[in-house]
Amino acid sequence: MSIRVHNLTKYYGDQKAVDQISFEIQTGEVIGFLGPNGAGKSTTMKMMTGYMAPSDGTIYIEGVNVAEEPLTIKRKIGYLPENNPLYTDMPIIDYLHFCAEIQGVHRDAIKERIRQMIDLCGLDDEKHKYIHELSKGYRQRVGLAQSIIHDPDVLIFDEPTTGLDPNQIIEIRKLIKKLGEEKTVILSSHILSEVEATCDRILIINQGKIVADGTAESLRKQAEGEEILHVQLGTIAGESAEMGLRSLPTVASVEKLDKKTNYFKVSSEHGKTSRKAIFDLCVKNQWYLMELTPMETRLEDVFRNVTSQPGTKNREDYMQNTKMDIA
Numbered sequence: 001m002s003i004r005v006h007n008l009t010k011y012y013g014d015q016k017a018v019d020q021i022s023f024e025i026q027t028g029e030v031i032g033f034l035g036p037n038g039a040g041k042s043t044t045m046k047m048m049t050g051y052m053a054p055s056d057g058t059i060y061i062e063g064v065n066v067a068e069e070p071l072t073i074k075r076k077i078g079y080l081p082e083n084n085p086l087y088t089d090m091p092i093i094d095y096l097h098f099c100a101e102i103q104g105v106h107r108d109a110i111k112e113r114i115r116q117m118i119d120l121c122g123l124d125d126e127k128h129k130y131i132h133e134l135s136k137g138y139r140q141r142v143g144l145a146q147s148i149i150h151d152p153d154v155l156i157f158d159e160p161t162t163g164l165d166p167n168q169i170i171e172i173r174k175l176i177k178k179l180g181e182e183k184t185v186i187l188s189s190h191i192l193s194e195v196e197a198t199c200d201r202i203l204i205i206n207q208g209k210i211v212a213d214g215t216a217e218s219l220r221k222q223a224e225g226e227e228i229l230h231v232q233l234g235t236i237a238g239e240s241a242e243m244g245l246r247s248l249p250t251v252a253s254v255e256k257l258d259k260k261t262n263y264f265k266v267s268s269e270h271g272k273t274s275r276k277a278i279f280d281l282c283v284k285n286q287w288y289l290m291e292l293t294p295m296e297t298r299l300e301d302v303f304r305n306v307t308s309q310p311g312t313k314n315r316e317d318y319m320q321n322t323k324m325d326i327a
């Protein structure tokens with residue numbers, strides 16, 4: 001089921017929470033909305049599900065305009081909101097039965113559908129419990145089961161693993177991946193490893209805009225050219241070490257990684273290398289060079305580059321030097 005979002009904008013009062021966002025999603029893609037707190041991920045999702053009207057712009061799901069046919073769209077979409085509220089005084093099965101009814105599942109099919117959901121979402125061991133008796137992870141599984149009980153083609157999950165322990169996170173990720181084999185899935189997160197592990201494509205949202213769009217691999221590639229080195233100098237270099245590294249013309253930034261030792265992360269200007277200059281600096285000052293290790297560009301670096309405040313050096317250089325779809 002393809003999705004087309006064009007110039008989507010949302011104001012809360014004077015605040016522009018979503019700022020002319022446009023993107024397309026093909027049937028069967030698993031997409032991650034990645035962004036810092038307050039970036040506009042939840043607001044975008046709420047508009048896509050028809051639960052919130054945009055201030056401007058359009059959303060088409062399989063050619064259907066969400067604003068014009070919200071009820072049709074709600075049948076096609078499974079939505080798991082952030083902090084999903086559940087009726088905690090109901091047993092799981094009764095609750096799922098209730099959800100199936102209101103989602104319009106045919107009466108004859110409800111029993112079988114609940115059985116499938118219990119199986120798919122790993123609820124078998126707990127199925128006779130009341131929801132208030134469940135752990136957070138199991139409540140989230142009930143939320144997932146509820147959101148997909150009507151067999152929608154598009155699944156929209158807002159921070160599906162928030163508050164879960166590492167084992168539960170792995171279980172829920174597995175489940176999302178499995179669902180993604182047949183459905184179009186959009187999930188939001190501010191956990192990089194999560195989107196990398198689960199999604200085919202990542203949209204990075206910052207301050208209401210899409211600032212990067214691509215696979216984890218392509219985002220990393222586009223950021224290459226930013227040489228990052230881990231550098232350790234002997235203690236003899238003392239306090240001058242940091243200043244010396246900063247003074248090198250090819251060095252863009254220096255971050256101290258360890259308060260007690262001269263251990264630094266050194267980022268070079270885009271497309272430049274600082275290795276020889278660091279070596280020469282050490283020779284000139286007779287400092288011991290204990291480590292000079294090039295680091296692989298990580299998704300964290302991409303994220304930091306595109307979501308740091310406008311005007312900061314890294315971000316400006318990055319935006320200029322990459323061919324990303326930068327809005």
Ligand SMILES: Nc1ncnc2c1ncn2[C@@H]1O[C@H](COP(=O)(O)OP(=O)(O)OP(=O)(O)O)[C@@H](O)[C@H]1O
Pocket residue numbers: 012017035036037038039040041042043044082190
């Ligand atoms: N109902 C609302 N009324 C007023 N402002 C809102 C409302 N909902 C969200 N906002 C504001 O809109 C901006 C975007 O919020 P949104 O919840 O979409 O971000 P998010 O990327 O989902 O953040 P998080 O990762 O923290 O959940 C924020 O500045 C937020 O304070």
